[in-house]
Amino acid sequence: MKAFVTGASGFIGSNLVDRLLAEGHSVVGYDNLTTGQVQFLAGARGWSTFRMIKGDLLDTATLHQAMEGSEIVFHLAANADVRFGTQHPRKDLEQNTIATYNVLEAMRANGVKRIAFSSTGSVYGEPEIFPTPENAPFPVQTSLYGASKIAGESLIAAYCVGFGFTGHVFRFVSILGERYTHGHVFDFYRQLNADPTRIRVLGNGTQRKSYLYVQDCIDAILTVVGRDSAGVEIYNLGADEYCNVNQSLGWICEALNVDPQREYTGGDRGWIGDSPFIFLDTAKIRTLGWTNKLTIHQGVLKTLDYLRANPWVFEQRSVS
Amino acid sequence: MKAFVTGASGFIGSNLVDRLLAEGHSVVGYDNLTTGQVQFLAGARGWSTFRMIKGDLLDTATLHQAMEGSEIVFHLAANADVRFGTQHPRKDLEQNTIATYNVLEAMRANGVKRIAFSSTGSVYGEPEIFPTPENAPFPVQTSLYGASKIAGESLIAAYCVGFGFTGHVFRFVSILGERYTHGHVFDFYRQLNADPTRIRVLGNGTQRKSYLYVQDCIDAILTVVGRDSAGVEIYNLGADEYCNVNQSLGWICEALNVDPQREYTGGDRGWIGDSPFIFLDTAKIRTLGWTNKLTIHQGVLKTLDYLRANPWVFEQRSVS
Numbered sequence: 001m002k003a004f005v006t007g008a009s010g011f012i013g014s015n016l017v018d019r020l021l022a023e024g025h026s027v028v029g030y031d032n033l034t035t036g037q038v039q040f041l042a043g044a045r046g047w048s049t050f051r052m053i054k055g056d057l058l059d060t061a062t063l064h065q066a067m068e069g070s071e072i073v074f075h076l077a078a079n080a081d082v083r084f085g086t087q088h089p090r091k092d093l094e095q096n097t098i099a100t101y102n103v104l105e106a107m108r109a110n111g112v113k114r115i116a117f118s119s120t121g122s123v124y125g126e127p128e129i130f131p132t133p134e135n136a137p138f139p140v141q142t143s144l145y146g147a148s149k150i151a152g153e154s155l156i157a158a159y160c161v162g163f164g165f166t167g168h169v170f171r172f173v174s175i176l177g178e179r180y181t182h183g184h185v186f187d188f189y190r191q192l193n194a195d196p197t198r199i200r201v202l203g204n205g206t207q208r209k210s211y212l213y214v215q216d217c218i219d220a221i222l223t224v225v226g227r228d229s230a231g232v233e234i235y236n237l238g239a240d241e242y243c244n245v246n247q248s249l250g251w252i253c254e255a256l257n258v259d260p261q262r263e264y265t266g267g268d269r270g271w272i273g274d275s276p277f278i279f280l281d282t283a284k285i286r287t288l289g290w291t292n293k294l295t296i297h298q299g300v301l302k303t304l305d306y307l308r309a310n311p312w313v314f315e316q317r318s319v320s
Numbered sequence: 321m322k323a324f325v326t327g328a329s330g331f332i333g334s335n336l337v338d339r340l341l342a343e344g345h346s347v348v349g350y351d352n353l354t355t356g357q358v359q360f361l362a363g364a365r366g367w368s369t370f371r372m373i374k375g376d377l378l379d380t381a382t383l384h385q386a387m388e389g390s391e392i393v394f395h396l397a398a399n400a401d402v403r404f405g406t407q408h409p410r411k412d413l414e415q416n417t418i419a420t421y422n423v424l425e426a427m428r429a430n431g432v433k434r435i436a437f438s439s440t441g442s443v444y445g446e447p448e449i450f451p452t453p454e455n456a457p458f459p460v461q462t463s464l465y466g467a468s469k470i471a472g473e474s475l476i477a478a479y480c481v482g483f484g485f486t487g488h489v490f491r492f493v494s495i496l497g498e499r500y501t502h503g504h505v506f507d508f509y510r511q512l513n514a515d516p517t518r519i520r521v522l523g524n525g526t527q528r529k530s531y532l533y534v535q536d537c538i539d540a541i542l543t544v545v546g547r548d549s550a551g552v553e554i555y556n557l558g559a560d561e562y563c564n565v566n567q568s569l570g571w572i573c574e575a576l577n578v579d580p581q582r583e584y585t586g587g588d589r590g591w592i593g594d595s596p597f598i599f600l601d602t603a604k605i606r607t608l609g610w611t612n613k614l615t616i617h618q619g620v621l622k623t624l625d626y627l628r629a630n631p632w633v634f635e636q637r638s639v640s
Contacts, residue, residue: 086482093421097471101413124458125477137455138444140552141474142481151417151471154461157445161462161593162406232460273481 003027004070004112006057006103007077009036011179012118014044015214016074019222021047030066031077032056037313040179057099064106072114072225075103078149080182082122083271085144096148097155104159116168116225119153121210121238121278122146123171131281134171134234143273153234160232167231168224170217173238173280176299177214178306181313184245185303188252190314196258202270205246205262208277210238213299216292223290236280239292239299245270251300323347324390324432326377326423327397329356331499332438334364335534336394339542341367350386351397352376357633360499377419384426392434392545395423398469400502402442403591405464416468417475424479436488436545439473441530441558441598442466443491451601454491454554463593473554480552487551488544490537493558493600496619497534498626501633504565505623508572510634516578522590525566525582528597530558533619536612543610556600559612559619565590571620 003020007013008029013036020027026049029041033054044050055062057077067073079095100117107115123146124132125139141147156167174183184202191199220237253259268276294302307313323340327333328349333356340347346369349361353374364370375382377397387393399415420437427435443466444452445459461467476487494503504522511519540557573579588596614622627633 085478089421089425089479089482093418093475097417098413101409105409135457138458140554141477144475144478144482147471147474147478150474151467154467154470155413155464157461158405158464158467158593159409162409162464234460273478 001025002069002071003074004030004067004072005074005076006030007036008052009033009038009040010076011181012175012214012217013076014040014179015177016076016218016221017041017044017050019218021050025049027051028053028066028070030055030063037179037181039312057102058094060102060106063102064109067106067110067112070110070112072116073103073107073112074116074221075100076118078118079145082143082145083274086272089144092144092148096145097151100152100155104155107165108163113164114166115156116221117152117156117170119149119169119171120146121171121173121236121280122275123150123153124275126275130277131279132236133281134236134284142275157232166229167233168221168229169232169234170221170224171234171236171280172217173210173212173278175214175217176211176303178302180214180303180306184248185252185300186307188249189304189307192252192256192258192260196256197260198263199249199260200263200265201245201249202265203245203267203274204264205249206244206268206276207270207274208242208244208279210242210279211296211299212238212292213294213302216294220285220290223288224285227288235285236282237285238280238282239296240282241296242279243296248300251297252304255301255304321345322389322391323394324350324387324392325394325396326350327356328372329353329358329360330396331501332495332534332537333396334360334499335497336396336538336541337361337364337370339538341370345369347371348373348386348390350375350383357499357501359632377422378414380422380426383422384429387426387430387432390430390432392436393423393427393432394436394541395420396438398438399465402463402465403594406592409464412464412468416465417471420472420475424475427485428483433484434486435476436541437472437476437490439469439489439491440466441491441493441556441600442595443470443473446595450597451599452556453601454556454604462595477552486549487553488541488549489552489554490541490544491554491556491600492537493530493532493598495534495537496531496623498622500534500623500626504568505572505620506627508569509624509627512572512576512578512580516576517580518583519569519580520583520585521565521569522585523565523587523594524584525569526564526588526596527590527594528562528564528599530562530599531616531619532558532612533614533622536614540605540610543608544605547608555605556602557605558600558602559616560602561616562599563616568620571617572624575621575624
């Protein structure tokens with residue numbers, strides 16, 4: 001297939017691009033390179049079936065032109081900075097909500113009718129049911145990021161009904177693995193690398209989260225996209241387990257052979273709007289035969305391996 | 321209180337303005353007058369406590385300035401044209417999603433922290449539970465209008481968490497009554513006025529909908545806004561009954577003493593994305609002591625009375 005990947009030089013996007021190319025598909029990557037890294041596409045550039053376009057999703061003329069001839073859009077580009085949403089509310093509106101609208105309109109202009117979309121478990125707000133299924137009670141949003149992702153999901157669903165699109169919406173837990181350049185493992189490793197004797201932990205360390213290894217995440221996406229379907233389908237993606245921040249920190253310290261003094265910022269949330277417990281019910285995607293191959297512990301170790309082998313990622317502009 | 325009402329010259333907005341003024345509040349009305357009618361504010365203009373500002377919600381400079389000194393925002397302005405959403409998808413994005421963001425940012429700039437918002441039962445998509453409660457299973461959107469309203473609701477909820485706002489979100493059924501200038505009663509009356517011998521009905525006439533009389537709707541809003549609360553609260557607003565299109569048409573024909581030949585466009589939906597059954601569970605708002613005073617039948621007759629007494633509304637630019 002002829003795939004168009006937004007956020008192609010990001011963490012998940014670049015891993016997806018590599019997989020699509022390896023499986024024989026042609027790929028047009030689209031990225032504004034504000035948080036993505038050109039180095040992530042070093043391998044992809046070796047394929048004649050890959051073309052990279054530097055462009056912003058708010059630049060609709062470039063976007064419309066770039067998408068010409070594509071058959072499916074993997075819309076992964078987003079402002080993924082959940083934590084600092086209240087410092088720049090416009091970012092989530094523009095880079096997530098309006099950007100998704102622009103992608104859908106570019107699809108309409110180009111006759112592309114199939115979209116896979118990276119949403120988030122954050123759309124469940126603070127759910128009361130764990131693990132949380134896709135049809136959990138109508139949630140109340142607690143973050144600008146979650147609000148912008150539910151706006152994106154809803155636009156896609158409406159385009160499926162109104163314009164005959166096919167939509168694959170994936171609600172991710174936090175993703176781990178190679179090219180991971182934000183989040184708690186990144187933050188902990190960076191701190192311990194600078195000073196192995198102490199570590200600052202947001203919240204009280206008891207926040208429970210589920211994680212998924214990036215290749216497992218891509219397996220799941222490709223499992224769904226490879227099937228015949230119509231209209232919009234929504235899938236939770238995650239491991240069938242969770243861990244708390246202290247456990248994860250324990251694994252990291254063990255792997256690095258350090259025993260830092262832990263300093264907690266306090267409270268049961270890492271930041272305002274942080275959900276203290278994210279654990280998604282993934283029974284639906286598992287009925288398609290998908291399963292995660294790596295545990296959370298293994299995913300954390302893979303991430304550490306990558307960060308240790310790639311110190312350059314800490315020198316780039318990145319979001320923690 | 322010092323109220324700021326967006327969509328002040330619209331159907332519900334102008335009725336709310338009149339009520340707020342009559343109850344002794346001061347009101348700044350804000351409207352771009354694209355679908356609102358200046359005539360609806362003829363009474364309001366007689367109050368020294370009323371000030372009208374013609375402005376667009378996309379004009380943030382005018383909006384920020386207009387809101388200065390307000391204590392609460394009633395955000396009723398919207399593109400309420402559900403039916404033709406797919407003909408102009410940008411309208412719902414701009415006039416609903418982005419407009420709501422602009423209102424929230426204007427509030428933040430002006431230190432206003434309380435907002436009442438007109439959402440819609442359309443956010444439930446095609447629910448499986450009737451009457452549909454506020455915490456129904458996580459819905460899938462079926463219209464661009466619904467998508468834009470859930471985007472607005474979600475933004476408000478996120479601002480409540482992130483910025484300490486208080487939000488009152490109301491999910492309306494269709495509203496009837498004085499100054500009603502779109503929807504099925506308007507459409508049927510207009511058709512029968514032009515030719516009482518025939519009428520064109522969208523769908524097969526079996527679509528079931530709930531309706532609420534506009535003064536009952538405003539009673540409910542003021543009941544909620546008059547209470548102490550914090551964070552976001554969501555209320556369904558509707559009658560505790562529903563009717564189908566054929567029933568409503570029967571009431572209208574009886575009142576007008578006509579017996580037109582009915583021509584059905586067919587199908588169980590009026591248009592793509594139309595929900596064939598909207599009936600909201602209003603137990604939550606009723607626990608506050610609110611109840612609708614008028615039945616749907618009475619609301620339809622009140623609407624007819626208004627339309628018969630005000631033929632000028634058919635000469636204005638309006639949305640059917």
